[in-house]
Amino acid sequence: MFFKKKEPEPKALLLYTNIQDVIYSHSVLLKEGLGVSLVPPPAGIAAGCDLAVQFNPAEAETAKSLMHSGHILPGQLHYVACSIDPVENVAMIIEIEPGYLMAKCNNIKVTIDQANGEIVNISGGGCPDIPYVAQTVTGKTLWDCPEPVEIGSTLCTYMVQLAIDTLRQEVGRCWL
Amino acid sequence: MLAVIGTVPMPEGIYEGEASFEGSSIKLNGVLLPAGMGTMASAAAALRVLQHFGSERVYCLLAGDRSGQGSSMLLEKAVHYLPCSGSDTIVLHYMFVLIKYGEVIRNTLDKMKSKPYLIADAGGMYLAKAAGIAGVFDLFTPDSGEMAFLADPKALHPMYTSPRFFSLPIPDLAESALKHGNAPDNLLVKGRTDFIFAGGKLNKTVGSPVITAMEVIGGTGDTVTGIVAALQHLGIKDFSYKAALLNRLTGQKTGCTPRTRIGEFIGNLDPALLEKAGVEV
CATH class of the missing domain: 3.30.70 (Alpha-Beta Plaits)
Known part of the structure; x- marks a missing residue:
């Protein structure tokens, strides 16, 4: 080829x-x-x-x-001298246990209770704002949590945002 | 002494001193701090293990950080701390990736007569790879996503890992990371199956007990790093294998669900499990 x-x-x-x-x-x-x-x-x-x-x-x-x-x-x-390919991070959704969905974006995992959209855990990442972002959004739903990119500043937080956005689309689709 | 260096979700500033574990918190300079995910979970797990051996102190060099400024302060402090610390095991944990500090860390370590056993996880590991100083470390403790990042020679941060690396088996990822000088010879790769590499070769895997929910609980990877640091510091044989097993046994005892918080998990790390994992108390 x-x-x-x-x-x-x-x-x-x-x-x-x-x-x-x-x-x-x-x-x-x-x-x-x-x-x-x-x-x-x-x-x-x-x-x-x-x-x-x-x-x-x-x-x-x-x-x-x-x-x-x-x-x-x-x-x-x-x-x-040459153009750079744009970032194309995609979160993958897995049912981790019955009733719980996990969105995985590279090394970041966001897990929700499928029944009400509550964020129950965030794991992974290594940038300094991740523990703060995790403790701020955990326990809130996908719709009433603050936007991660508004409370954090790093690439790991950007991946948390992508994971949450993907979960919003997935859960929103299921609830329609 | 074992030292843990990393950022914490606290107001900007340096927090340092000998920490102990009290109740379900870390006590540093008289202040109780929650053992949440990240650097604190690692320090807490290390303290829980050391407590059982009558050695109840871990030196914590921490920085509150949300903008990257705290990480600069932390690394400035760390390079001054390293030569005179007397620490024989040091963990580098959550921090901003500041490539410019790579050479400073390497030069500092080169000048030391007795080099400590250096472990990196999270941002400390990303920094080591991005700055090309992975070789000065003794052990990395990535999860499977981070292992893909280490394997991708072009990625400067896990977010930039090429998707093709996520479908490769862990031994292939380790081979690529080692080939490009992006990992030390010793790796503890955390995942559904934990992979332990020693001297650049796959040594052991740990696949049971299977606790599915552990993957999603923020901090269960950090506790492995803290446990492995404590066991290495204590001179325990096969410390990576026993750390991976002990973490899983703790998850089993906790009865982890996707809602479990890391504080509860750390509280269940007890002497009976140490014996079960083959760690002689």
Whole structure:
């Protein structure tokens, strides 16, 4: 089998170490009409627990002006020679015991009582805000818990959010 | 002394000192702290094991952290602590991945005459891999999802693990992680079956008792890390195998359900189970 070689496609990246900042800036840039995607920062640029907004270099001036005017938060602007594949994390749902559903997103597991949507446990992860996020949302339902990305700031918290969003879709579908 | 270094869900700042286990909490500098998931569950499990051997202290170097700032303070403090601590077993636990500290940690350890036995779990393990210093550690204690992350040579955080690694068997993941220098020779991989690797080879597996609900209880992986650190510190033979077994026996005694909280689990870690796991008291 022959694979077509990927052509270099220069891109601009705006890096943030706080998930709240990156989600906010991504939404503003999207509303401004930029072709944006969330991507993992490459080695050498990454500080560790960060996420980047990717867009065309031609749109970098717009992004800079939005940063200067305070419409998006200041991030580190970098340029890369090739585009980076967007993050595509998907949570998988398993019935762990009768009546309990677990959503697993990589190393994060969120478990709910299927009867009422109560979050009964969160396990996994290694970023510092996870114990706080877990203790804050556990015992609340999928609909009355605070949004994890509004109370946490790391990639592990972003995975908790993805797991909870997937459970909301799954349980909402079952209850219709 | 055994030392546990990590972040905790408390206001920003450094909390350090010799901790003890009282009731169902950790007592540090006169203050009782809940043994919740993460660093505290590891420290509590280690203390529970050490209590049975009359050695009731663990040195805790903790930082309250929600923004990453606490982790910077913690790592600055840790590199000063390491050379003069006298700790022979050290656990690095929950923390922000700050790649820039990798070389600082390596250089600090290189200068030490007597290197402690270094264990990493959670953020401490992510940092070690992302910074390329996994080789300075003696033992990693990942769960199966984290093992996939260690195996993926390109991922800098578990969130960026390529999906193809999640379908590979644990021995293949360990082989890949070792080949790329992203794990030490010794691994305790926590999961439905626990896999123990020693000297780069699969040594043992632990698959029973089967306690399905343990996987979803936040902190049951952290307790394995605390137990293995305590058993290694005490010089117990086959410490990884016995730690994995002891954790499962604790889950069995607890009668775990998906609603069980880690505090209750830790409370059930008792001397009778130590003997059952083959740990001589």
